[in-house]
Structures are given as structure tokens and as C-alpha cells.
Amino acid sequence: MPDVADTDGLTVGQVSTRVGVTVRALHHWDEIGLARPSLRTPAGYRLYTAADLERLHRIVVYRELGLGLDRIRAVLDDSAEDVPAALRAQRSQIAERIDRLQQLSAGLDRMIDAHERGLLLTAEQQAAILGPQWNPDWPSEARRRYGDTTQWRQYAERSASRSPEEWQAIADLVAGLDGDLAKAMDAGVTPGSPEADQLVELHREIFSSYFPITRQMQVCLGRRFEADPEFAAHYDSIRPGLATWFRQLIDAHAVAHGIDPDTATWQ
Structure with a gap:
């Protein structure tokens, strides 16, 4: 003093x-x-x-x-x-605030990391959860391509709070959907049928775990599933022609909801 x-x-x-x-x-x-x-x-x-x-x-x-x-x-x-008691009580409150601030700091670190990396999993965790075909360089590539979009920000914010167990649950849902698509194609499910529409809605629900997906955005994804060599290879490895068949299911479902697949945009 x-x-x-x-x-x-x-x-x-x-x-x-x-x-x-x-x-x-x-x-x-x-x-x-x-x-x-x-x-x-x-x-x-x-x-x-x-x-x-x-x-x-x-x-x-x-x-x-x-x-x-x-x-x-x-x-x-x-x-x-009782001055010492008052100061002890205040010290306890300060300790609680410090703990909370440390938690907020750790959360900010994860959020920053998620915006820069996308997927907060080690290469070993990615291989274990997403399969040996997964390329750990894909998140960095996605960051370069889409880092300035709303969807990347939404993806990063969800990734920052997601545990490996939660990623595993999403990976299991995606794998289950792939199996359902294969069975439906084998069973002769046609675009526009109730079974097809149910699969399309299930796909939109599961993939909205990454960021919210509208039906127009889903149409754009369907095009990419068919045209992009890596996506097409994934779906066609499950069943030959699955990428094109699934895109047709998505387009028919979009038409039923008043969307022209030929003019749909990412919105």
C-alpha cells in the first residue's frame, strides 16, 4: 500500500x-x-x-x-x-471462476483447432473410426476448399465438441446407410417409391450430423456422388452403379418436394 x-x-x-x-x-x-x-x-x-x-x-x-x-x-x-471467513468465501468463488475460465480457454483452443483442422482426431483414431480407406489428408483438403463457407464453420463448431465415441456413432450410421442402400438396390427399389424416399430422408438426417443439409444441397451432393471419382468409387465399390442409382433417388425425392434437380443450387 x-x-x-x-x-x-x-x-x-x-x-x-x-x-x-x-x-x-x-x-x-x-x-x-x-x-x-x-x-x-x-x-x-x-x-x-x-x-x-x-x-x-x-x-x-x-x-x-x-x-x-x-x-x-x-x-x-x-x-x-469475520474477515478471514469472508475472504475465504471470496477465494472459493475466485477459484471457481478460474476453473470456469480455464474450461472456456480449453474450449476456445478446441474451437480454433477445429476451424483450422476440421477433424479433431489423431490419424490413428481416424483410421480406427473411419476405416483404412480414409485419407487423413482429406480434412485439410476440405479446409482449403471450403474453409470460408458457412458449412465449414458449422462443421468445425460441431467437431470442437464431439468426442471420438460420438464420431464412431456417426460412422456406424453412415456404414449402416451404405448397407441399406445396397439392399434396396438389390431389391429393385425404384426412384420416387416410399422406400426410396425413406432412404433419401435417412441420408439427409445422418449427413446433417456434419452440418445442416437442405434438400437442394442434397441434390448437389447427389451429383457429386456420381461425378466425383472418389465418391463414385466408394458407392460403386458397394454395388456397381450405386452412385448413379442413389443420385436418381435423391433427384426423384427433390422433384416430389417441388425442386428441379437441374437447377438446384447449394442453398
Whole structure:
């Protein structure tokens, strides 16, 4: 605490500079009786004494520790107040806030990492969850292509809070859908049929785990499943021609909902 000797007769402005609080705060503390200046000039202006300044320094310390003004008044003025107990209680609250802030900091680190990497899984976890055909470079490639889109931001935000177990659950749903598509194709399910529409809706529901997918966006995905060599190879490895057949299912379902597949856009 600074030396307060020989400081009787300080003005509000001088005290504001010495203590490091605003003049407005000093006026407020004066009004509520927390810290009133003890002296007055002949013209009626209030002046602070050394004792007043010492009290103000103590108020500032307690306020920085997080005590409210009423509690500070009790600590300073109430002889029955258990000051160590009050400070211990405040220390406990500060410890809780520190813990919360550390959690928020860790969450921010994960969010930043997710926006930059996309998938917060090690290469070993990716192989175990997504299969040996998965290329761990794909998330980085996707970041380069789509990092400035709304969908990438949505994907990153979900990825930041998703555990390996949750990714495994999504991978299992995708694998199950692939199996259902193969069975439906073998059974001769045709585009526009109730069975086909159910599969298309299931696909949109599962893939919306990454980011929300509209029916128009699903049409665009269907085109890519058929045209992109990597996607087409995946679906056609399940059943020859599955990529084209599935795209037809998606298009027929879109038409039933008033969407022209030929003009559908990513929106």
C-alpha cells in the first residue's frame, strides 16, 4: 500500500489519480457512506485525509478481490464481521471462476483447432473410426476448399465438441446407410417409391450430423456422388452403379418436394 503520510487535504481529483478510481466512483462511495472525505474547505469543498486515503486503498483491494460494496462496508466497519471467513468465501468463488475460465480457454483452443483442422482426431483414431480407406489428408483438403463457407464453420463448431465415441456413432450410421442402400438396390427399389424416399430422408438426417443439409444441397451432393471419382468409387465399390442409382433417388425425392434437380443450387 502506498505511503499515505502527509496527505491530508487532497481533492477528489488528486485522490482519483492516487487511488486509481474514477471521480464518479469516489462521488458514489461518498453518497452511499462507504468512503466520505473528512475535511472541508472554507468554500465547502470536500478534502480527503490520510486516513480517508488508507480506507480507499482498502476498498480498492477488496473490490479487486470481487467483494461487493455492501460486503466491503461490513468488512471495514462491522466489528462482528469475520474477515478471514469472508475472504475465504471470496477465494472459493475466485477459484471457481478460474476453473470456469480455464474450461472456456480449453474450449476456445478446441474451437480454433477445429476451424483450422476440421477433424479433431489423431490419424490413428481416424483410421480406427473411419476405416483404412480414409485419407487423413482429406480434412485439410476440405479446409482449403471450403474453409470460408458457412458449412465449414458449422462443421468445425460441431467437431470442437464431439468426442471420438460420438464420431464412431456417426460412422456406424453412415456404414449402416451404405448397407441399406445396397439392399434396396438389390431389391429393385425404384426412384420416387416410399422406400426410396425413406432412404433419401435417412441420408439427409445422418449427413446433417456434419452440418445442416437442405434438400437442394442434397441434390448437389447427389451429383457429386456420381461425378466425383472418389465418391463414385466408394458407392460403386458397394454395388456397381450405386452412385448413379442413389443420385436418381435423391433427384426423384427433390422433384416430389417441388425442386428441379437441374437447377438446384447449394442453398
